[in-house]
Amino acid sequence: MHVTGARPNFPKAAPVIAALERHPLRQLLVHTGQHYGDRMSEVFFRELGLPAPDVNLGVGSGTHATQTAAIMVGLEELFVAERPDLVMVYGDVNSTAAAALVAAKMGVALAHVEAGLRSFDWTMPEEINRVVTDRLADLLLVTSADAVAHLGNEGVHPDRIHLVGNPMIDTLMRHLGALDATAAAAQVGVDPSEPYLVATLHRPGNVDDPADVAELVQAVHATADQVRVVVPLHPRGRERLARAGFMDHDRVLVVPPLGYVEFLGLVTGSAAVVTDSGGVQEETTVLGVPCLTLRPNTERPVTITHGTNQLVTRPDLPAAVARVLAEGRRADPDRVPPLWDGHAGPRIAAVVARHLGL
Ligand code: UD1
Ligand code: UDP
Numbered sequence: 550m551h552v553t554g555a556r557p558n559f560p561k562a563a564p565v566i567a568a569l570e571r572h573p574l575r576q577l578l579v580h581t582g583q584h585y586g587d588r589m590s591e592v593f594f595r596e597l598g599l600p601a602p603d604v605n606l607g608v609g610s611g612t613h614a615t616q617t618a619a620i621m622v623g624l625e626e627l628f629v630a631e632r633p634d635l636v637m638v639y640g641d642v643n644s645t646a647a648a649a650l651v652a653a654k655m656g657v658a659l660a661h662v663e664a665g666l667r668s669f670d671w672t673m674p675e676e677i678n679r680v681v682t683d684r685l686a687d688l689l690l691v692t693s694a695d696a697v698a699h700l701g702n703e704g705v706h707p708d709r710i711h712l713v714g715n716p717m718i719d720t721l722m723r724h725l726g727a728l729d730a731t732a733a734a735a736q737v738g739v740d741p742s743e744p745y746l747v748a749t750l751h752r753p754g755n756v757d758d759p760a761d762v763a764e765l766v767q768a769v770h771a772t773a774d775q776v777r778v779v780v781p782l783h784p785r786g787r788e789r790l791a792r793a794g795f796m797d798h799d800r801v802l803v804v805p806p807l808g809y810v811e812f813l814g815l816v817t818g819s820a821a822v823v824t825d826s827g828g829v830q831e832e833t834t835v836l837g838v839p840c841l842t843l844r845p846n847t848e849r850p851v852t853i854t855h856g857t858n859q860l861v862t863r864p865d866l867p868a869a870v871a872r873v874l875a876e877g878r879r880a881d882p883d884r885v886p887p888l889w890d891g892h893a894g895p896r897i898a899a900v901v902a903r904h905l906g907l
Contacts, residue, residue, distance in 0.1 A: 550633035552624065554581030554608075554644030557717075557828045559593035560809065561639040561662055564719035564894030566599065572902045577631060581620045581644040582607040589784070592808040597720060613643060613674060620647035628655050634905060635660055638682060641827070641848075646678035653685040660901060662716060664689035665696025666848035672754070675827075679848070688904055690897050693851045693886055713896040714888030721832055722891035724810055730818025733811045737779055737804045744820040745777040746870065747812075752825040755843055755863075756786025762793045764863045765843075771867040772823070773800040776874060779815065781807040821873045823866065830858050835885055839873045841866065851886040 553562050562578075569576055580602035584590045594601060606623035608616055620643065628636070628651060636652040637660045638645040645661075652659040664683050668676050683689060689705060691697050692715040700710050734741035748769065750756055755765050772778055777800045782790070784806070790796075796803050807815065813832060816822055821839040822829060830849050833840035834856025841861045852858035857879070861869045888896075 550577045550579060550628075550631065550635070551637045551639075552579045552581065552644060552648035553602075553639060554583035554606075554620070555640075555642040556584050556589055556593065556806075557826075558639045558642065558644065559590075559597055559599060560720040560828070561716050562637075563597040563599050564716045564723070565637065565662060565897050568894035568898035569901065572898060572907055574902075574905065574907060577603045577633070579603065579624070579627065580605040581623070581647070582609055583616065583620070583642060583644045585609060588806040588808075596724075596809045617643050617647045620644055621651050624648055624651045625655070628652070628657055633657055635688075635901065637662060637901070638686075639663060641666070641675035641678045641682070643674070643678065646681045649682040649685045658688070658904070659686045660688035660690060660904070661686035662690045662897060663692055665691045665698075665700040665710070666693075667696075667699045668846045668848040670846050674753070676848070688900060690900065692889075692893070693849075695850055711896075711900045712888065713900065714890060714893035715831060715886070716893040716897060717828055717831055718835055718889040719891050719894045720809075721813065721835055724813065727810050728814040728817050729810075730814050733807075733814030734818055736811055737781075737802065737807070737815065739777065739779055739802065739815075741818055743777065744874065745779055745818075746772070746821050746823055747816050747819045748778050748780045748823040749783065749826050749829055750780065750790075750824070750843070751783035751785045752844065753785075754845075755825050756789060759789070759793070761863075762786070762789050762795075766790065766793045766795045768843075768863040768866040769795065769801060769823075770798045772870045773798045775867065775871060776800070776820065777802065778823070779804065779819075781805065781812060781815075821870065823870070830856075831889075833857050835889060837878055837881070837884065839876075839878065841869050841873065855886045856884050 608619040635658045639662045780803045830852040834852045840858040
């Protein structure tokens with residue numbers, strides 16, 4: 550049983566589900582409903598070749614406790630009814646940690662895809678979700694060597710840790726041929742012959758507190774004085790950013806969240822990306838697009854050591870963008886971390902099949 554629920558879960562689960570189809574087992578796909586609607590959920594099911602969810606718990610938005618509790622109650626009933634042999638969870642969202650707690654307390658085996666990442670920043674809800682999920686998981690499926698080391702330091706037995714690579718990159722590689730920068734730019738109303746940045750912003754650390762929002766608006770406006778900035782805006786910060794005048798700059802183009810192919814098409818044609826997303830740091834690393842991450846830390850340091858990522862503060866953003874625009878893209882074939890090769894799904898499926906004795 551795969552438990553998904555939020556946007557970043559979908560490109561991680563798709564290649565695992567596809568690879569497991571080649572094994573003799575029954576798969577159930579659960580959508581918790583943490584994210585919902587066409588732009589945050591349904592478009593990914595259409596584009597990524599995911600089967601329709603067998604169950605949608607429809608929990609929707611809420612405080613952490615409300616949302617996590619609703620997911621737990623729904624999953625407990627479902628686990629009792631379906632008695633899964635293994636529950637698979639993805640990433641670090643509330644749906645992930647909620648499923649892990651229910652599985653562990655019911656004695657159901659748990660596999661965590663993208664285990665072991667650590668920002669060591671306990672103000673992030675994701676860090677809490679990661680640590681809780683990893684502590685409870687039987688199979689820890691890991692994207693990078695640093696994550697193996699973190700789990701070892703936390704006392705996880707090496708037999709449980711499997712370095713399998715990055716399934717999100719499987720999805721990216723599968724769709725590379727469909728990414729069309731010109732079409733994506735036209736679709737959002739950008740002239741593709743002029744340089745543009747793509748920005749995604751949704752972390753509480755950037756969009757929740759009015760003082761942070763004010764600083765963010767100033768940073769992005771000073772950036773937009775240099776170059777057009779296209780922002781497919783996550784619903785989380787929309788109202789606060791609008792109230793703070795984020796949209797009041799003629800080179801800041803705010804559009805609704807985009808589908809996967811359209812979003813990554815736009816990214817491939819961009820001069821650089823500004824983001825606080827986890828997944829986007831990884832995708833830009835593989836695509837070779839410079840990435841400026843507006844965060845004080847990252848749980849994905851390989852995107853800095855191998856890839857195109859750098860951490861920047863909000864006040865430093867305009868100068869960092871100026872530098873990146875002057876440098877252009879680096880042609881560096883070594884930038885892709887080991888095992889980010891498009892074959893993580895089959896490796897995960899092999900570990901799961903072995904675990905289930907298939
Ligand atoms: C969640 C994850 C975060 C991940 C992000 C990916 C947690 C704690 N956080 O953050 O790690 O990076 O998803 O996108 O799980 N909303 C909508 N429509 C939706 C979903 C959300 O309008 O489909 C709005 C609601 O006002 C909601 C707010 O966004 O209250 C936040 O949604 P939530 O799922 O709680 O967290 P995200 O910020 O999306
Ligand atoms: N993404 C998308 N459309 C958008 C913004 C992001 O398809 O408008 C994709 C992106 O390519 C990546 C995933 O959503 O595959 C990452 O999700 P998000 O940034 O919401 O979550 P995070 O990775 O930060 O948890």
